Amino acid sequence: MASLLTTLFLLILSLSTSSFSSPVPIRSEYEVSILFEGWIVKHKKSYKDSSEKEKRYEIFKDNLKYIDEHNAGNHTYTLTLTLFADLTVEEYRSTYLRKLPPPPEYDTINNYNDVNSDEYNFNDTITLPNSIDWRDLGAVTPIKQQGACFSCWAFTAVAAVEGINQIVTGDLISLSEQQLVDCDHKSCDVYHVYKSFEYIQRNSGIDTEEDYPYTAAYNQYCDTSKENNKVVTIDGHGWVPRNKENFLKARVALQPVGASVEAYQRAFQNYGTGVFTGFCGRQQDHAVTIIGYGNEEGIDYWLIKNSWGTTWGEAGYMKLERNIGDIYGKCGVAEWPSYPVKFKHMKQMKSNPLGAKEVPGAPDFSHSDGAAGKITSK
Template sequence: MCLWRPKIVVALLSSWAFISLTWASFVIEDYEGPRIGLETLRSEEEISWLYDEWLMTVDRTYEEPGERQRRFEIFKDNLLFIDEHNHPKNNHTYTIGLNELADLSYEEYQAKYLIPSIGENPLFSSGRGDELATEEHGDGDLEQVPDFKDWRIDGSVSAVVNQGSCGSCWAWAAAAAVEGLHHIRTGQMIRVSAQQLVDCDSRSSGCEGGSQSRAISYIQQNGGVDSAENYPYTGKKGVCRTNSAKLVSVNGWKKVPEIYSEMKLKQVVAAQPVAVATDALNRIFHLYKGGVFNDKCNTTVNHAMTIVGYGVENGQDYWLVKNSWGFNWGENGYVKMARNVNQIYGLCGISSVAVYPVKF
């Protein structure tokens, strides 16, 4: 779950093989592709078999009477949507598929993982570290940026996690950016404790949402942050451990300038991972499996992730983005977001709230 909200409580694992995102509602355009008709593709027996296999794969059980059948109907509807989207005649650059959230309706997905944009954008905050908010780069610097970057290759990206039902994506996005910079500077990979950010960042709201910039500011003000090994993730807000170690430190954060933001963002990502936010409202994001995502979306953001690279796939520029919905969502926990589609906001607003830690 991933929530951001300052005061008001509001309310994806890829498919295996071929068969092979707390309280709000949203509206988005309905899928307008050809409706193939589930019955023409799969029999009820096959769908039932797929459901049984999926239940075992994701280790899902239901305790409430009738819940298994209710979830089966939702599963079946999602399967229809997947089959329609992936039909070859649609010629998409990406696919969707069954994942751990395949028994969630689209409305439930929105309510549990996203919030609408209300008032001040809670994913970006001014305050401590604001004096570092922007950094100017000359055009000459842009010419030196490599065409491809993947910080995983350098060992600067830790393993994908599953945030579970806690709306802590803001903490995981900040943690990934901070630990990445630390590894680049020191050669030492220390997984930053997202749980410490959830428990101790008083300007954020724990599992009910927060801000990447506030999380990084907390690390700065605290003089450092502990490791995930010493301060493990629990998936719920707890009491802040005031005696935690300070193994990774930063001097503040900066925001990628909004003018020509995609070009500037590429320059920063070439130097270090960057915490970003996107609009994940599209139902397809719920069921994303692989390829370069370039579907319709808005520039109002509602989910935080971390860009850890960029490249080109089949002629389409993309951002390589680390999510916190588990290893089986998307491409082993990552999504490729189309790049160079909007130089002001980026696809789904991905470059509009891009922040990164600094260390002198």
């Protein structure tokens, strides 16, 4: 029965979200109930009693109506029944989002501020690849699920460190978000991504996810034996110059980058596929990892890795509009991106600050003279 419900759910859902412009579906109560039951099975949902289930069903119906009406319009992206489909937008915001305060260095993050900043300015005219996807280059682990713990900052930091470690060493190792929750911040509350980079450097490394698995909660103590299992190291962190999408593009051409966005909107909650061009401000309340960029049907986008499981977005990923003519970037994505730094060999710092392998089409920083230069794109 569960398998049949899931099959019907997926069939009905695919028929209603397969086009970017179509009539608004007229759904019977029976069809909606089948969708709801299939959605419950797919997401392994359970409710404490029939009253709670009925409440969630009414919210589900309202979200479905919102999704259907959006998908009937002419948009660059579709909405879908995500894992948040039984939540009001207020519940989604209060459970999964938190207002992120600016970093303490916020007012001074205007230039690079990493362990080798003099060598890391862009110095000549740099031609960047038209697109890059670090999944294709083996630097991205599978999508993870943060649950109700507000630990997006830990998943963002870990994804960025996993990426640079693979680029430098060739080894893609899934790392422990739980270690950051338990031993670094000691909380499931608001935190900065760059603080976790500092912790990993200060601790001389971070353990694997397999050894120190995620529990979606603060465990009330740090497992120091696992904390001392230092599998992957970094040598510092840096900031992409604020509010400069061209510099952000150049950095993402080198490695995955941590960023913060405003995910407050209902469309973000129910995002399905395509380039997200919907309204959002820059009151950043969620951390994500930029793992690439590209262009789809004439619209530039950032490729975002999220931490809400594979049933949100494009199997856990989002294409977020890029080059919108606002210096802050879509949803504030360009305001304070940061990244981990890892050297292959310290003696290589002068010629290649990251010690990275060659990336096809990636910018070459080997001719640095310390003077900031101009970036161009293909």
